[in-house]
Amino acid sequence: MNAMSPLAAGVTITELAPTVRIALRLADISTAPGLALPVKVGERSAEGGRTVLCLGPDEWLIEAPEAGRDALFAALGAISVPHSAVEVSDREITLELEGPAVLTLLASGCPRDLARMPTGSGARTVFDSAQVVVTREAEDRFHLTIWRSFAPHVRAILDLATRELAAGL
Structure with a gap:
């Protein structure tokens, strides 16, 4: 881990x-x-x-x-x-994203309205251009399962989005 x-x-x-x-x-x-x-x-x-x-x-x-x-x-x-x-x-890795701004962070790359996703459910979707499987583990916790080859790209987008969120952009 x-x-x-x-x-x-x-x-x-x-x-x-x-x-x-x-x-x-x-x-x-x-x-x-x-x-x-x-x-x-x-x-x-x-x-x-x-x-x-x-x-x-x-x-x-x-x-x-x-x-x-x-x-x-x-x-x-x-x-x-x-x-x-x-x-x-x-083939895949899973990232756990947790915290009060998790929906905002995920919205930076995912077109799906994850705020409407019930806890305990999941879906195949995209994050930026990468296919992912997202599951809602709790109100403020999601799992993002990504093909290993796309993980560096997804991580780069998440890093950029977290910096923007931290800066208040």
Whole structure:
């Protein structure tokens, strides 16, 4: 984990520890016992450290701690119908953004109205030109999951925006 100090703009940005991430495509969720897949796009379920975010009508992003890897792969192995389950753990990093100015900071690069996003939900969107997955963890805390190759660009935009916020621009 890489932590950045609290910024004058009132937001702390922390790179979270890696997790096991699976991009799952499946037409019939009743064939996925033990996965607790939410059905509404943007809805997220959480159980035993594992979270599942519904990104589309047949698409989910599953995250689990490394200790839950075997159980997750066992659940995926129990699916008996055609599906796609691709491990994307090394492809992405997650930043935690927390503080009273977090919505203003995120608005610097995200066109989505995140103030309307309910706590516990998430969505695929863009930050500047990079595709991201954003989840609202609390009223003033979000997770921003970014492809590793886009992370330097997103971090540069966040750094610029925090400096502007701190300067009162």
